[in-house]
Amino acid sequence: MAKFWRWFWSLVIGIPIAVFAVWAVWDNTRLFFVTFLNGLTLASLYFIVASGFTLVFGLMRNVNLAHGSLYLLGGYLGFFTAQFSGSFVLALAAGFAGAALVGLLMQVGIFRFMQGQDLRQTMVTIGLSIVFADLMMWAIGAQVHQMEAPEWLIGPLRGIPLINAYSKYRMSLLPIGIVIGVLLWLFLNRTRVGMMIRAGVDDRQMLAAAGVNVNLVFAVTFAIGAGLAGFGGVIGAVELSMVPGEDVRLLLASLIVVIVGGMGSVVGAALGAAILGLAETYGLAYAPTYSVVFTFVILVLVMAFRPRGLLGRPA
Amino acid sequence: MSAAQWRKAMNSGAGRAAISGRPARGQTPVSVVQSGGLTPALAFVRLRHVLVLLALLAFPWLATPFITFQIGAQSLTLGLIALSLTFLGGYGGMISLAQMTVAGIAGYMVAIFGAAASSDASISLGWPWWLAVPVAIAIATLCAAFIGWLSVRTEGIYTIMITLAVGVAFYYLCLQNYSVFNGFQGFQRVQAPSVLGLNWRDPLPFYHLVLFWSLAGYFCVKYLLRAPFGIALQGIRDNPRRMNSLGYNVTAHRVAAYAVAGVMAAIGGVLLVWYNGLIGPGSVGTSWIINILVIAVLGGMRHPIGAFLGAIVFVLLQTFAIDLFDRERFNLVIGGVFLVIVLFSPDGLLGWWAGLQQRFSTMRPTGRTSHRGDSP
Numbered sequence A: 001m002a003k004f005w006r007w008f009w010s011l012v013i014g015i016p017i018a019v020f021a022v023w024a025v026w027d028n029t030r031l032f033f034v035t036f037l038n039g040l041t042l043a044s045l046y047f048i049v050a051s052g053f054t055l056v057f058g059l060m061r062n063v064n065l066a067h068g069s070l071y072l073l074g075g076y077l078g079f080f081t082a083q084f085s086g087s088f089v090l091a092l093a094a095g096f097a098g099a100a101l102v103g104l105l106m107q108v109g110i111f112r113f114m115q116g117q118d119l120r121q122t123m124v125t126i127g128l129s130i131v132f133a134d135l136m137m138w139a140i141g142a143q144v145h146q147m148e149a150p151e152w153l154i155g156p157l158r159g160i161p162l163i164n165a166y167s168k169y170r171m172s173l174l175p176i177g178i179v180i181g182v183l184l185w186l187f188l189n190r191t192r193v194g195m196m197i198r199a200g201v202d203d204r205q206m207l208a209a210a211g212v213n214v215n216l217v218f219a220v221t222f223a224i225g226a227g228l229a230g231f232g233g234v235i236g237a238v239e240l241s242m243v244p245g246e247d248v249r250l251l252l253a254s255l256i257v258v259i260v261g262g263m264g265s266v267v268g269a270a271l272g273a274a275i276l277g278l279a280e281t282y283g284l285a286y287a288p289t290y291s292v293v294f295t296f297v298i299l300v301l302v303m304a305f306r307p308r309g310l311l312g313r314p315a
Numbered sequence B: 001m002s003a004a005q006w007r008k009a010m011n012s013g014a015g016r017a018a019i020s021g022r023p024a025r026g027q028t029p030v031s032v033v034q035s036g037g038l039t040p041a042l043a044f045v046r047l048r049h050v051l052v053l054l055a056l057l058a059f060p061w062l063a064t065p066f067i068t069f070q071i072g073a074q075s076l077t078l079g080l081i082a083l084s085l086t087f088l089g090g091y092g093g094m095i096s097l098a099q100m101t102v103a104g105i106a107g108y109m110v111a112i113f114g115a116a117a118s119s120d121a122s123i124s125l126g127w128p129w130w131l132a133v134p135v136a137i138a139i140a141t142l143c144a145a146f147i148g149w150l151s152v153r154t155e156g157i158y159t160i161m162i163t164l165a166v167g168v169a170f171y172y173l174c175l176q177n178y179s180v181f182n183g184f185q186g187f188q189r190v191q192a193p194s195v196l197g198l199n200w201r202d203p204l205p206f207y208h209l210v211l212f213w214s215l216a217g218y219f220c221v222k223y224l225l226r227a228p229f230g231i232a233l234q235g236i237r238d239n240p241r242r243m244n245s246l247g248y249n250v251t252a253h254r255v256a257a258y259a260v261a262g263v264m265a266a267i268g269g270v271l272l273v274w275y276n277g278l279i280g281p282g283s284v285g286t287s288w289i290i291n292i293l294v295i296a297v298l299g300g301m302r303h304p305i306g307a308f309l310g311a312i313v314f315v316l317l318q319t320f321a322i323d324l325f326d327r328e329r330f331n332l333v334i335g336g337v338f339l340v341i342v343l344f345s346p347d348g349l350l351g352w353w354a355g356l357q358q359r360f361s362t363m364r365p366t367g368r369t370s371h372r373g374d375s376p
Helices: A001-029 A030-062 A066-085 A089-108 A117-141 A168-190 A192-204 A204-209 A214-239 A246-261 A264-288 A287-305 B003-011 B013-017 B033-035 B048-063 B063-093 B099-113 B127-151 B159-175 B203-226 B228-238 B240-245 B248-274 B287-297 B305-324 B329-343 B346-362
Strands: A157-160 A166-167
Touching: A001 A030, A001 A204, A030 A066, A030 A264, A030 A287, A066 A089, A066 A117, A066 A214, A089 A214, A117 B013, A117 B063, A117 B159, A117 B287, A117 B329, A157 A168, A157 A204, A157 B248, A166 A168, A166 A192, A166 B063, A166 B240, A168 A264, A192 A204, A192 A214, A192 B329, A204 A214, A204 A264, A214 A246, A246 A264, A246 B063, A246 B159, A246 B305, A264 A287, A287 B127, A287 B240, B033 B228, B048 B063, B048 B203, B063 B099, B063 B203, B063 B248, B063 B287, B063 B305, B099 B127, B099 B159, B099 B248, B099 B287, B127 B159, B127 B248, B203 B248, B203 B305, B228 B240, B240 B248, B287 B305, B287 B329, B287 B346, B305 B329, B305 B346
Parallel strands: none
Antiparallel strands: A157 A166
C-alpha cells in the first residue's frame, strides 16, 4: 500500500511537471533550456550559501538568521576588494575571510555562552541581523553595487546546442558550485576535523566525552559556514547585485533550501537548492507575478509529506 | 516548569507582583480579604486594575490628539498583534514569525474587499465594512490555521524557520503580484468607516475602538489561559510527549492555538490598516515581521501584559528616539535594544521588573503584606 501511495504521489507531482516540460519545449525550445541553465546556476549560488547555513545548524542547532547579513557583508567586501585590487580571486578570498571572521567572532563572543539555548541563540541572530543590516546601510549606503565579472569570464559562451550562446560567468557558476560541493564533501568525509563535525552532528556529548575540544570544532564550523555565505556573497555580487534587502532574499532562499532538503544535510542542501533554483527561474519565466507561489507550494508539499525535509533525519 | 507549577506561580503573590495588571472585569474593587463569598471573577479585581482602566479611559482627554492617535492607538494596535505572538510563544511554546503576515493578510483583505484607493481601481470590490471586515478576519484566521498546520508538523526551532519563510514569501508575493495585491504600491486610503454618526477615523473614537479590542484580546487570553484549553496548551508546551500519552491531541491543540492567535492578529491587522490608512508590501516586510517579535520579547512573554508594555516602549522609541538619533538609524536602535534584552534579560521588561521586585522584597521582607488589603 505504501508503495502504491508513493507511485500515486510521484505521478500526481510528476505528470504536471512532465506535461509542462513537453509543452514548454514545444512552445519555445530555447527559452526552456536557457531557463533550465539559469535555474541551475542560481541553484549553485543558493547551494553555496545554504550549505553554510545547514552545516552550522546540523552541528550546533543554531539557526543563524544573520546568515543573509553575512552574505551581504561578503558581497560588499568582495566588491571593494575587487575595486581596489582588480582581482576577482582576491575578492572571493576577502569575502570568504571577512564573513568567516565575523562568524568566528559571533561564535566565540556570544553563542559559546548560550550553548543549548536554541531559541535564545536564534533571537540573538535576529537582533544581529537587524544591527548588521543597518550598520552596512550606514557605512555603504542603499545604492546598488554591481560587481563586474573578471575579464576572462565576460561575454557569451558560444556554440552550445539548442541555446547557442550563454553568459560565460553564469556558466562558470555551475562548476564552482560543484567544486564547492565536492570540497565540502571531501572535507566532511575525508579529514579529521570533518569527521569530528559529523560526529558532533550525531552526538555532541559523546564527541566531547571522547576528548575532542568541542568549542574549537564549533568555532571552525561556524567560521566555515559564515565564510561560505561570504563566498556566495561575492558570487552573488556579480550574478545578482548587492543592495540592502538582498540579505533577506538569500536568507529566505537558505531557509527554504534547508527546509526542503533536510536540516544539516549537505547533499540535501544541493537537492533543495536545485529544486528551489529551478522552481524560481521557471516561475519567473512563465508566470512572473506568481513565481513566489511555486516556492511556497514546494515548501507546503514538503512540509506536508516529509516534515523533516527530503533527506532529513530525525533530530 | 509544568503546567501546574506555572499556574501556581501565576496565582501566587510573587508572580502577580511581577505583573502590572489591568482590571480583570472592569468591576468595582473588592479586596482579597473580603472576597470569600463573591464570585471568583470579582476576586481578581484590585485597586491597580481600576486605576489602570481609569487611566486608559482618561488618557485621551489629558493628551493631545496627536499623542492619543500616534502613541496610544498605535501601541495598543501593535500590542494586540504582539499579544497573539505572546499567546503562541509564551503559552504554546511556538514562536511564530508569521503573526504580522496574518495581520497583513487581514489588512490586505479589508483593502481588497472594502474601499481603497489604488493605481488599479478595479481591484477593490467596495463592499460595506460590516461585510468586508468579518470576511477579512475569517480569511486571515483560515490562513493562520493553515500556517499553524504547516509549522506544527515540526517542532521547536523549525517553527521559527518555517513561519519566517512563510512570512517572507508572502512579502515577495505582495511585492511582485499586481492583479490582487497591487504590487509595490499596495493600497491607499483604507479608512475606518463612519458608523452611528461617529467618524471612527478621528483620534478619540479610534483610540476607544482600539482600546476596546485590545482589552477584549487581553481578557480573552487571560480567560483562555485558565480554561481547559489553555491549561492543556501550556502542558503541551512543557511536555508534548506526556500530553500525547495522556490522550490530548497535541497537533489539534497547537493548530487551534494558531487559529485563536490568528483571530487576534487579524483584528489587530484590520485596526493597523485603518491606523496607517494604507497597506503595501512594506507593511508585511521582514522589518515589521521582526518588529512584532521585538515588541513581544521586549515586554516579556511571561504575561499577556508584556505585549502591550513592549508596544508602548517600541512606539515611544519610534516616535521620540529619532529626535535623539538620526532618523535613519532607528533600526540600529531597535536592534540594539532587542539584542540587549535577549542577551541580558530573556524575560524582557517583565523579567527585569520581577528581578527588581525580588531584590526589593528581600531587602524589606515585610514590605509586601502591607499593601494587600488597602483597597477602598
